[in-house]
Amino acid sequence: MAQLSPERAHQYWRRNLWLMAKLLVVWFVVSFGCGILLVDELNQFRIGGYKLGFWFAQQGSIYTFVVIVFYYTRKMAALDREFGIEED
Numbered sequence: 001m002a003q004l005s006p007e008r009a010h011q012y013w014r015r016n017l018w019l020m021a022k023l024l025v026v027w028f029v030v031s032f033g034c035g036i037l038l039v040d041e042l043n044q045f046r047i048g049g050y051k052l053g054f055w056f057a058q059q060g061s062i063y064t065f066v067v068i069v070f071y072y073t074r075k076m077a078a079l080d081r082e083f084g085i086e087e088d
């Protein structure tokens with residue numbers, strides 16, 4: 001694994017933190033926004049026989065989290081390759 005200069009390490013962590021911040025905002029919007037704040041509006045629609053607001057509160061935020069984990073893994077692997085610090 002290559003050693004990064006302090007400047008490159010700072011760039012790497014800044015981009016990592018920015019990615020995490022964006023993904024946390026997505027998860028917050030889905031879990032808190034759709035599951036709590038917008039539940040009454042979303043409950044007017046149904047998915048699989050369940051009210052959409054209920055579905056987001058019970059399942060949607062979990063599914064979103066799993067997708068976010070895989071997305072983060074893929075993006076971080078690309079970032080590692082870009083900075084030349086990918087694992088063998």
